[in-house]
Amino acid sequence: MNDERWQHLFRDHANSSFSELLRRDSPHLFPGPAARPPAEAATSDPVPHGTTVLALRYRDGVIMAGDRQATTGYQVASRRIEKIFKADDLSGVGIAGAAGPAMEMAKLFQTELEHYEKVEGDNLSLDGKANKLGQMIRMNLQAAMMGLAVVPIFAGFDEKAGVGRLFKYDITGGRYEETNYDSQGSGSKDARDSLKKLWKRDMARDEALRVALEALIDAADEDVGTGGPDLVRGIYPTVKTITRSGFGEVTEEEVKRVCEAILAERTKTGNGG
Amino acid sequence: MPLPYYVSPEQMMKDKAEYARKGISRGRSIVTLEIRDGILLVAENPSTLLHKISEIYDRIAFAGVGKYNEFENLRIAGIRHADIKGYSYSRGDVTAKALANAYSQALGNIFTQDIKPFEVEVLVAEVAEGNGSRNEIYHILYDGTIEDERNYAAMGGQADEIRRFLKDHFREALPLDEALQVGVRALTVTQNKTLNERDLEVAVLDRTKERRKFRRIPPEALSQLLGTQR
Numbered sequence: 001m002n003d004e005r006w007q008h009l010f011r012d013h014a015n016s017s018f019s020e021l022l023r024r025d026s027p028h029l030f031p032g033p034a035a036r037p038p039a040e041a042a043t044s045d046p047v048p049h050g051t052t053v054l055a056l057r058y059r060d061g062v063i064m065a066g067d068r069q070a071t072t073g074y075q076v077a078s079r080r081i082e083k084i085f086k087a088d089d090l091s092g093v094g095i096a097g098a099a100g101p102a103m104e105m106a107k108l109f110q111t112e113l114e115h116y117e118k119v120e121g122d123n124l125s126l127d128g129k130a131n132k133l134g135q136m137i138r139m140n141l142q143a144a145m146m147g148l149a150v151v152p153i154f155a156g157f158d159e160k161a162g163v164g165r166l167f168k169y170d171i172t173g174g175r176y177e178e179t180n181y182d183s184q185g186s187g188s189k190d191a192r193d194s195l196k197k198l199w200k201r202d203m204a205r206d207e208a209l210r211v212a213l214e215a216l217i218d219a220a221d222e223d224v225g226t227g228g229p230d231l232v233r234g235i236y237p238t239v240k241t242i243t244r245s246g247f248g249e250v251t252e253e254e255v256k257r258v259c260e261a262i263l264a265e266r267t268k269t270g271n272g273g
Numbered sequence: 274m275p276l277p278y279y280v281s282p283e284q285m286m287k288d289k290a291e292y293a294r295k296g297i298s299r300g301r302s303i304v305t306l307e308i309r310d311g312i313l314l315v316a317e318n319p320s321t322l323l324h325k326i327s328e329i330y331d332r333i334a335f336a337g338v339g340k341y342n343e344f345e346n347l348r349i350a351g352i353r354h355a356d357i358k359g360y361s362y363s364r365g366d367v368t369a370k371a372l373a374n375a376y377s378q379a380l381g382n383i384f385t386q387d388i389k390p391f392e393v394e395v396l397v398a399e400v401a402e403g404n405g406s407r408n409e410i411y412h413i414l415y416d417g418t419i420e421d422e423r424n425y426a427a428m429g430g431q432a433d434e435i436r437r438f439l440k441d442h443f444r445e446a447l448p449l450d451e452a453l454q455v456g457v458r459a460l461t462v463t464q465n466k467t468l469n470e471r472d473l474e475v476a477v478l479d480r481t482k483e484r485r486k487f488r489r490i491p492p493e494a495l496s497q498l499l500g501t502q503r
Contacts, residue, residue, distance in 0.1 A: 015349075018356055025353075029361050111360050118328050118352050 018115035019108060019136065031104045031140070047148065048077035050102060051225040052187035053084065053094030054215055055155040055166045056199055057180055058208035061243035062155040062164035064092050065212040067220060068235050069227030070099045071186070079227060084238045086247045088113040091129055091156025092240055096185030098148040105136055105150055112136075126158040130167045130175055138173025153184050157242050164242060187219030187226035194218040205241065209250060212239060213258050229259040289390045293415035296392025297339045302429030303396065304459050305336065305422075306443065307408050308452040311400040311480040315456035318474040321492075326476045328487035330355040330367045332400050334478050338429040339393035339415075347376060347395055364484075369399030373411035373419060381417025390415055394428040400478035400486050431463040438462040449477065450498045457499065470495035 023030045053066035066083035069076060077099070084094045085106040093109060095102035112132060116124055124132070133154050140150050155166040167175055168182045181199050183191035194215040203211065216237050220228030229236050236259055239250040265271065301317040303325060314336050316325045325344075326336045329351050337344025351372055359367045376395055384390045392415060399409040410422040425443045427435035438459045447455065453475065457468055475490040482488060490498070 018360075021353055022357065022360070026357060026361070029357075107360070111356055115352065115356050118356075119349055121322075121324060121327070 016116045016119040017132075018112045019132075021115075022108075031101065031108065046073045048072045048081075048099040049225070050081065050083050050096045050099045050185060051223065051227070052183060052185040052191055052216060052219045053096050053153055054183035054188070054191050054195065054212060055094060055153045055181065056195060056208060056212060057164050057166065058203045058205060060164075060205060061157045061241060062166055063205075063208050063212050063239060063241050064094050064153070064155050065216055065237055065239040066094050067187070067216055067227045067237050068230075069225070071225040074224070076227075079230065079233065079235055082238055084240050085110065086240070087129065087154070087156070088117065088123070089246045090123070090159065090242060091126065091154065092242055092247060093133070094153040094155070094184065095150065096152065096188070097150040098143075101140060101143060101148050102150040102152065105140065105152070109133055109136060123159075125160070126156045126165060129156065130154050130177075133167075134169060134173040134175040136173075137169050137171065141172055144171040151184050153182060155242060157244055159244075162244070183215065183219070185226070187216075187223030190222040191215040191219040209239060209254075210258055210262065213237060213255065214262055217259070217262055229256075229263070231260075289384060290416060293384075293390045293392050297394055297415065297428075298430045300338045300340075300429050302427060302431050302435055302460055303336050303338055304435055304439065304456045305396060305398060305410055305426045306439070306447070306452050306456055307410075307424050307445070308477070309446040309448055310477075311486065312398045312408055312410070312478040313449065313452050313456060314396075314398065314476050314478075315453065315460065316474040317460050317468060317472055319472050321474075324474060326474055326489075328476075328485070329372065329397070330359060331364055331484055332402075332478065332486050333367065333369050333372065334398045334476065334487050336396040336398070336428075337393055338395075340391070343391045344393045344395055347379070347391075347393065350379070351376070351397075369397045369409045369411060373397045373413060373421075376411075376413045377417045377419040379417075380413060380415060384416040396426060396428060398478060400480050403480055427459065434463045435459045453495075453498050470499060 048070040050070055051067055055062055055064045064084045068080055070078040070081045084092055087093050087110055093106050095106055113129060137150060149171045151169055151171060153168055158165050166182060167177050168184060169175055181195045198211045198214055217228055220226045236252055236255045239255055241248045241250060303316040306313045314326045314334060318325050323341060327348055329335045335348050335351055354372055354375055355367045380391055394415060395413050397411045401408045410426050412420045412422050412426050412428060425439045442455050461468055470492040473495060475495055477488055478486045479488050
């Protein structure tokens, strides 16, 4: 009997994976080493890098925030890039590192989750999503060694556990769950220091929003690559919330108000000077 | 070696078509109606897990009648087509027309080349953006024949009777609840029974939604929508 005709259907467990499909059917579209520039080109001519993103847990879920600047060497490459992407209704990715590959990865990851959802008629678990993102980062390892590292933060609301959770990664795809907060990118150390002092358990949304923006402002203060609130051009950090009811946007109006309040207070008290 | 039997091409096509039609007519039907806020799809389907209607892409939905494994294969192929196209160009470049053409080619090839044709009919619907463009509904038959439908479409076992019913009862720009009642009555036009929310699978392409327009209507909401005029 020729069992090959049907047994492969059981081995093909990657049937609902978009990245596997892309690799198999359209390898030229797959963001792999073949599509990367040679090592010398990558190092001698720096590419834009995203700088600071952070995520923190609060009472209803997770808040993700990122500054808006992309930096090439000592130059500003863009003042308005977005670094927090909606992955699906209950999770988001904040990207740091080489902006081009990072955005490509975020797009592939979004498509991956949506594709799975449509084919299977069901959502991946939060652990499943986090694991998949880790595999994608690992596939980028060769490029990371050439200076095009991508190190995102992944956060989402775990429906089963009923809590917000967040994960950080290293360039090899290593995945580490953080319980309270984390930050990634060139200003991440400063943002983390700030979060360490300000983060409290079970914060309400407004307080968590303020803490997130305080940390980003601190990072912009100390790190040359990170952009602060730009009052002249009217550019403010992006902030998203992920809760049981989905992926929500914090309006620019509200972010602006909180940023101005923080800056006004610092001017008045001399705090952070 | 024995000589193969000679069968004339006409006879072969006729036999295949009859075979496919028989398979399809055994299945339950699906109706689609253009409504005020988009497109409504209603299927008679007692299973809540095995879907006949599903999402393909932002503005595109799929429905299939006939043999489950066959239209399920077509559905997944459609999702792949749409996701790859949207990934390599942009989300706006994924169209129902291209997808319907692909289905038509696939079913046509299977019908002429394989011994057994697919016993399915599929429907691809795309809801308009709202700026003057119009909804698109494509109906593709087992042999690759493709038709574009206006206002309403029906497929499955009692499609002809249902179409006749809809011709008399369809009105433009109905709100969801009224359109749903028309759709459910259409499904029962040849049967002496009423359908309740547990026998139905209902979804809409809702123009008022953000990006992904496809929305399933769960049984609880369904009984509410159906109950309003009972």
